Amino acid sequence: MPPPLDRSLIAGLPAFESLSGEDLDRVLALARSLHYSKEAEIFSQEEEANSFFLLLSGHVRVVQTSAEGHQVIPRYINEGELFGIAVAMGRTTYPATAVAAVDCVALSWPNSAWTEFQSRFPSFGASTYRTIGSRLQDTQTRVMEMSSEQVEQRIAHTILRLVKQSGRKTEGGIEIDFPITRQDIAEMTGTTLHTVSRFLSSWENEGLVRGGRQKVTVTDPHGLMLIAESRRGK
Amino acid sequence: MPPPLDRSLIAGLPAFESLSGEDLDRVLALARSLHYSKEAEIFSQEEEANSFFLLLSGHVRVVQTSAEGHQVIPRYINEGELFGIAVAMGRTTYPATAVAAVDCVALSWPNSAWTEFQSRFPSFGASTYRTIGSRLQDTQTRVMEMSSEQVEQRIAHTILRLVKQSGRKTEGGIEIDFPITRQDIAEMTGTTLHTVSRFLSSWENEGLVRGGRQKVTVTDPHGLMLIAESRRGK
């Protein structure tokens, strides 16, 4: 029997906001706490979706692979977010693979808990609607960007979004809080690692960013914003 | 006072499946029935989202416009589908504009009805989760296609999808059931009307499709599928 989990773990999170202390205990009673080391697979695309997850600490990379083997990164999961919620969408399998970008701690619940939370805690339902809704919105935005923007703008937008969501202040700029390769950025923007590298290098020459192995630091967010918004084509 | 609406209007639909006759009457009591003529705007992007809709007949084109004026068509709505469900995603404004592609009939409810349906009819909640979930899924698929496929494959996939969702058998092929321009197809695939036109012409020469003003008829679905799946790049 694992030690009981503390309420404070999930007390502040949107998914469980406005739940009483007792309710939180009930939620935790059904949860399993899991540790994943860097680059470990949390669940895999096409796999039977028996549970859903909440990320307590770390960062998770979500990867989709096409039949032809082409990979895309739909999003990264930040601390406090639900993920693997196939059950909410009425799916029986996970639509993507989740990989720990760094060492992670997560809670997981069996799908049956979903139904219970849903009926017992109205705020839980509303919150997850919002979660899915905003993911839909993000994805649509991405489609718009891919349709209308040049690669340079797309990369700039993506970096800015990453920095906003998972930025960490350091001396000399804001850096993305987890290891991310040029390849990863390419898979988020629909381009190749070569092209990403070229633009990052050129931005580095202009003093907008600094690169590093699996690392990006933005030194001039405003300048990068200008690039992101500059419309080349009409 | 409008005439009461008949239960049969919504009885078979996924959103209201397994509701009793009385429940259906309650749902209809809150609804307004509306007619839109071809090309009329049902609601507009950024507009305050006060109600949600169900399409009873016709086809609705959903259009998103970027700040720079670039347009994208995220999807078409078919008969029986909910749309304009910003309320479900916790949004206060519509994320896109809805335009009647042909003359349409729709029901609409004030957002307050959403809350009521949600709490009174569990199956309603589950069904709309699935709706949003599958839209998210579709959008992700589109991102994958835009990342990994050539324009020709994307157009082929899109046409096949349209034909599958809204195809109508005619002598000599299956045609898309509503008027659609090359420009529309371009906005669905992230390309230009010129390129769409070029490929449709070339397919017409090969006997796979037949074109027409605001009309596409697929004469050889299998042949088109081959194009959609042929991997050019690695």
Place this chain on the structure above:
DNA sequence: CGGCGTATTTGCGCTGGCGCAAACACCGAG
């Protein structure tokens, strides 16, 4: 500290598909 595997950078040539522009077809109105 040296070696190795992985990540990154960069050059070069090619091409898919876009932009521009003009010519057509089709449909509905009068």
Place this chain on the structure above:
DNA sequence: CTCGGTGTTTGCGCCAGCGCAAATACGCCG
């Protein structure tokens, strides 16, 4: 029937960004 507007086709030239390939750079492990 003719006219005007809207949708479609097609030619031409160009260039952003990809594919290929090779040279580095970095960080970890022993």
